[in-house]
Amino acid sequence: xxxxxxxxxxxxxxxxxxxxxxxxxxxxxxxxxxxxxxxxxxxxxxxxxxxxxxxxxxxxxxxxxxxxxxxxxxxxxxxxxxxxxxxxxxxxxxxxxxxxxxxxxxxxxxxxxxxxxxxxxxxxxxxxxxxxxxxxxxxxxxxxxxxxxxxxxxxxxxxxxxxxxxxxxxxxxxxxxxxxxxxxxxxxxxxxxxxxxxxxxxxxxxxxxxxxxxxxxxxxxxxxxxxxxxxxxxxxxxxxxxxxxxxxxxxxxxxxxxxxxxxxxxxxxxxxxxxxxxxxxxxxxxxxxxxxxxxxxxxxxxxxxxxxxxxxxxxxxxxxxxxxxxxxxxxxxxxxxxxxxxxxxxxxxxxxxxxxxxxxxxxxxxxxxxxxxxxxxxxxxxxxxxxxxxxxxxxxxxxxxxxxxxxxxxxxxxxxxxxxxxxxxxxxxxxxxxxxxxxxxxxxxxxxxxxxxxxxxxxxxxxxxxxxxxxxxxxxxxxxxxxxxxxxxxxxxxxxxxxxxxxxxxxxxxxxxxxxxxxxxxxxxxxxxxxxxxxxxxxxxxxxxxxxxxxxxxxxxxxxxxxxxxxxxxxxxxxxxxxxxxxxxxxxxxxxxxxxxxxxxxxxxxxxxxxxxxxxxxxxxxxxxxxxxxxxxxxxxxxxxxxxxxxxxxxxxxxxxxxxxxxxxxxxxxxxxxxxxxxxxxxxxxxxxxxxxxxxxxxxxxxxxxxxxxxxxxxxxxxxxxxxxxxxxxxxxxxxxxxxxxxxxxxxxxxxxxxxxxxxxxxxxxxxxxxxxxxxxxxxxxxxxxxxxxxx
Amino acid sequence: xxxxxxxxxxxxxxxxxxxxxxxxxxxxxxxxxxxxxxxxxxxxxxxxxxxxxxxxxxxxxxxxxxxxxxxxxxxxxxxxxxxxxxxxxxxxxxxxxxxxxxxxxxxxxxxxxxxxxxxxxxxxxxxxxxxxxxxxxxxxxxxxxxxxxxxxxxxxxxxxxxxxxxxxxxxxxxxxxxxxx
Numbered sequence: 024x025x026x027x028x029x030x031x032x033x034x035x036x037x038x039x040x041x042x043x044x045x046x047x048x049x050x051x052x053x054x055x056x057x058x059x060x061x062x063x064x065x066x067x068x069x070x071x072x073x074x075x076x077x078x079x080x081x082x083x084x085x086x087x088x089x090x091x092x093x094x095x096x097x098x099x100x101x102x103x104x105x106x107x108x109x110x111x112x113x114x115x116x117x118x119x120x121x122x123x124x125x126x127x128x129x130x131x132x133x134x135x136x137x138x139x140x141x142x143x144x145x146x147x148x149x150x151x152x153x154x155x156x157x158x159x160x161x162x163x164x165x166x167x168x169x170x171x172x173x174x175x176x177x178x179x180x181x182x183x184x185x186x187x188x189x190x191x192x193x194x195x196x197x198x199x200x201x202x203x204x205x206x207x208x209x210x211x212x213x214x215x216x217x218x219x220x221x222x223x224x225x226x227x228x229x230x231x232x233x234x235x236x237x238x239x240x241x242x243x244x245x246x247x248x249x250x251x252x253x254x255x256x257x258x259x260x261x262x263x264x265x266x267x268x269x270x271x272x273x274x275x276x277x278x279x280x281x282x283x284x285x286x287x288x289x290x291x292x293x294x295x296x297x298x299x300x301x302x303x304x305x306x307x308x309x310x311x312x313x314x315x316x317x318x319x320x321x322x323x324x325x326x327x328x329x330x331x332x333x334x335x336x337x338x339x340x341x342x343x344x345x346x347x348x349x350x351x352x353x354x355x356x357x358x359x360x361x362x363x364x365x366x367x368x369x370x371x372x373x374x375x376x377x378x379x380x381x382x383x384x385x386x387x388x389x390x391x392x393x394x395x396x397x398x399x400x401x402x403x404x405x406x407x408x409x410x411x412x413x414x415x416x417x418x419x420x421x422x423x424x425x426x427x428x429x430x431x432x433x434x435x436x437x438x439x440x441x442x443x444x445x446x447x448x449x450x451x452x453x454x455x456x457x458x459x460x461x462x463x464x465x466x467x468x469x470x471x472x473x474x475x476x477x478x479x480x481x482x483x484x485x486x487x488x489x490x491x492x493x494x495x496x497x498x499x500x501x502x503x504x505x506x507x508x509x510x511x512x513x514x515x516x517x518x519x520x521x522x523x524x525x526x527x528x529x530x531x532x533x534x535x536x537x538x539x540x541x542x543x544x545x546x547x548x549x550x551x552x553x554x555x556x557x558x559x560x561x562x563x564x565x566x567x568x569x570x571x572x573x574x575x576x577x578x579x580x581x582x583x584x585x586x587x588x589x590x591x592x593x594x595x596x597x598x599x600x601x602x603x604x605x606x607x608x609x610x611x612x613x614x615x616x617x618x619x620x621x622x623x624x625x626x627x628x629x630x631x632x633x634x635x636x637x638x639x640x641x642x643x644x645x646x647x648x649x650x651x652x653x654x655x656x657x658x659x660x661x662x663x664x665x666x667x668x669x670x671x672x673x674x675x676x677x678x679x680x681x682x683x684x685x686x687x688x689x690x691x692x693x694x695x696x697x698x699x700x701x702x703x704x705x706x707x708x709x710x711x712x713x714x715x716x717x718x719x720x721x722x723x724x725x726x727x728x729x730x731x732x733x734x735x736x737x738x739x740x741x742x743x744x745x746x747x748x749x750x751x752x753x754x755x756x757x758x759x760x761x762x763x764x765x766x767x768x769x770x771x772x773x774x775x776x777x778x779x780x781x782x783x784x785x786x787x788x789x790x791x792x793x794x795x796x797x798x799x800x801x802x803x804x805x806x807x808x809x810x811x812x813x814x815x
Numbered sequence: 816x817x818x819x820x821x822x823x824x825x826x827x828x829x830x831x832x833x834x835x836x837x838x839x840x841x842x843x844x845x846x847x848x849x850x851x852x853x854x855x856x857x858x859x860x861x862x863x864x865x866x867x868x869x870x871x872x873x874x875x876x877x878x879x880x881x882x883x884x885x886x887x888x889x890x891x892x893x894x895x896x897x898x899x900x901x902x903x904x905x906x907x908x909x910x911x912x913x914x915x916x917x918x919x920x921x922x923x924x925x926x927x928x929x930x931x932x933x934x935x936x937x938x939x940x941x942x943x944x945x946x947x948x949x950x951x952x953x954x955x956x957x958x959x960x961x962x963x964x965x966x967x968x969x970x971x972x973x974x975x976x977x978x979x980x981x982x983x984x985x986x987x988x989x990x991x992x993x994x995x996x
Contacts, residue, residue: 040924040927046919047916047923047924048907049867049868049908051932051933053869093933219967220933221931221966222871222929222931272871272931273930329987526969628872695968695969697929699968727874731965733964733971734964736959740970
């Protein structure tokens with residue numbers, strides 16, 4: 024009897040999640056839930072100002088508080104060569120400030136005490152004397168001739184420029200623009216935003232003097248990278264470091280970098296020889312840890328009158344804060360910004376990018392994003408809409424005309440990426456059909472006569488997910504592969520470990536489904552473990568939607584290795600030669616005699632009890648997977664909105680999402696990812712941003728100032744799919760986690776801009792707060808950037 | 816609460832004031848001595864070792880710390896432990912017996928109403944309070960009732976579906992008498 028793959032929880036089963044069983048009971052195991060014997064608690068004293076020289080730090084009052092065990096300052100860190108640490112972008116970052124503070128919220132001192140309340144008391148008792156310096160809060164100021172050099176700690180750094188970088192064909196692009204019938208130009212800003220998982224960052228460092236082993240429980244999306252970083256920073260031998268990422272309360276890129284709190288808790292544990300727990304508070308998280316975005320664009324499209332795009336020119340200026348600590352493939356200074364326009368057939372393109380230091384928190388993390396693709400796709404789709412308007416063309420027709428066609432794959436993009444699959448026009452058609460495009464245009468025109476402002480926004484994009492291939496993608500020289508290790512017990516049950524680390528993506532559920540698909544072992548018989556560097560094989564972790572493309576592929580490949588060995592065991596059990604053995608899900612049988620067979624479970628038992636002469640016992644293997652290319656999911660998001668012209672408030676009428684992420688392992692989980700991603704897209708378009716006043720005070724350092732959408736304002740979503748399997752992934756899957764966050768914002772903004780057609784408004788920068796939309800309507804003008812908020 | 820020994824602090828007694836607080840937690844009466852500044856969330860987590868109640872934002876915005884205090888949902892990060900003296904507290908661990916699931920817990924799993932799980936206990940408790948006072952809520956009523964609880968993973972749609980699912984199950988089971996604690 025043939026196994027029913029859906030029944031055993033294989034590929035395509037909307038299997039209910041394994042991890043839920045503990046989460047719904049309140050039995051998750053997040054870092055703050057871990058209590059070790061004799062554990063102490065650490066709190067961080069942060070800078071209240073954005074830019075200042077430290078004149079003195081007096082910690083004497085903190086030491087007098089009963090229960091305070093240690094006070095750490097930059098000076099003490101410096102004595103151990105730990106005042107600075109390397110970032111993931113070949114820069115340095117202060118662990119605890121020694122010379123200057125360079126952003127509000129920067130780590131200045133740490134107090135370690137018997138409980139967190141005493142540790143906070145200790146922080147409050149520290150007196151720091153600052154000599155204020157002018158705060159630089161945007162790139163324009165940073166590049167001014169009289170701007171102070173923020174990074175005067177670095178030799179040879181005489182200004183605030185971090186990098187100038189370019190990619191593409193400048194002369195070819197210039198020529199295309201010379202031949203254009205029309206050049207469409209637009210400038211915009213993608214505001215600073217914070218990933219803001221509900222759980223903040225934290226760690227428990229536990230140094231055991233007797234064994235010299237350091238164990239760190241921490242909120243890390245990439246525990247193996249952290250182990251390498253700790254070995255480097257703390258100069259500890261790698262085999263004496265164990266990083267454990269327990270359950271993580273959301274990551275979204277925020278939990279990739281190495282933060283000063285982790286390093287300080289480690290040093291504190293080494294000095295005190297006791298476990299030290301650091302749990303960041305929400306303000307600390309929002310004002311000091313990896314933000315996303317904050318990029319200014321000047322974009323130009325060279326157009327032919329019939330609508331053909333002849334060339335793309337992009338110039339970006341990015342604000343990285345005080346330390347360049349973007350977590351991204353090292354070779355690409357502005358991430359994969361040059362993945363812009365990958366879904367369009369464009370002859371030539373050129374991108375120039377400048378990164379600058381400012382007095383803001385460092386970051387530029389890939390916030391639900393593959394290294395700046397969120398900015399890339401937003402800029403792309405805003406430029407596309409502006410161009411369609413300039414041409415007087417229908418926005419859907421303009422896109423369709425410029426799409427890479429289904430029979431044009433593999434396709435080399437103008438910026439040099441190789442896309443390999445997709446049905447772009449079909450996705451667009453499914454979306455237009457679902458939203459009722461033609462009917463809406465009629466409704467919109469009717470409404471306009473009554474003074475109502477309806478708009479429809481489209482965003483279509485393909486993006487590169489699943490870094491990398493190791494030739495192109497590395498972080499600090501470490502190639503971006505991933506791994507899986509599968510051990511099948513004698514009963515046919517199994518344990519699987521990977522180098523990825525789930526933070527809500529549901530790996531414990533979906534990885535088992537891949538094993539079920541490859542081996543016919545029911546998913547419920549496979550337990551999945553991640554996050555412990557002592558047991559998991561080396562991998563680069565989970566971010567940038569890379570788990571399924573890379574670690575998921577490794578799961579399939581290791582399962583195939585297991586199957587290859589099981590085939591030999593089957594041949595032995597069936598007393599046949601291996602060539603005469605056939606496979607069907609969960610079972611080997613003799614060619615020509617389907618009834619004579621053995622199950623994968625019987626093979627597993629034989630691996631421990633009845634292996635052929637000369638065969639190594641056991642049924643276990645490891646795969647390291649280096650993908651041949653990125654995966655290229657495609658998405659079409661369409662939203663409709665209505666603006667109240669008297670207030671600028673806009674309501675979302677409908678949201679249609681068509682995602683082509685290839686083969687879906689667990690459709691329920693995929694849809695959950697898409698809805699979560701759409702919500703973050705809506706958030707960024709509508710409310711979610713962090714800004715600074717002219718003194719560099721962070722506006723958005725708590726959930727009263729930093730607005731996240733609730734169940735009340737979040738719209739409902741209508742999901743559709745097209746399936747174009749990835750040609751190189753072992754099970755045809757592509758990344759999906761971030762697609763809606765990447766492609767979604769432009770759909771909302773384009774809808775609002777569409778509603779304002781005829782108002783002489785070309786662009787309103789996100790977030791489209793009601794007052795900004797209202798200003799655009801009343802003044803018939805663009806609303807750009809986020810000006811510094813005046814003090815007083 | 817017996818122990819074979821209790822360590823007596825060698826340090827001189829501090830001048831930190833202490834208050835005695837008695838609360839009933841998930842049906843068990845507990846008496847503790849606390850500093851007046853101790854937050855209820857921390858008493859629940861560190862004192863009673865009920866770590867299902869999470870602290871997310873410290874400003875009563877995210878709702879991860881939501882528990883029922885005498886049947887009403889409160890954000891325990893903004894309630895002092897001393898304010899809870901004499902009260903009944905229900906946390907996520909008290910929703911159902913060890914081998915059982917409350918229909919809300921079933922609903923969240925069945926409708927994929929959670930991803931990272933961090934906001935889930937607060938969502939469950941806020942939902943329980945809703946279904947107690949309104950056994951048959953509309954979608955809008957669910958969305959409004961949960962608007963004090965933030966989730967960054969799900970986009971809420973499945974959470975709303977989960978609550979509606981649970982409401983239906985409770986009504987089918989004749990469970991409209993869903994009682995506080």
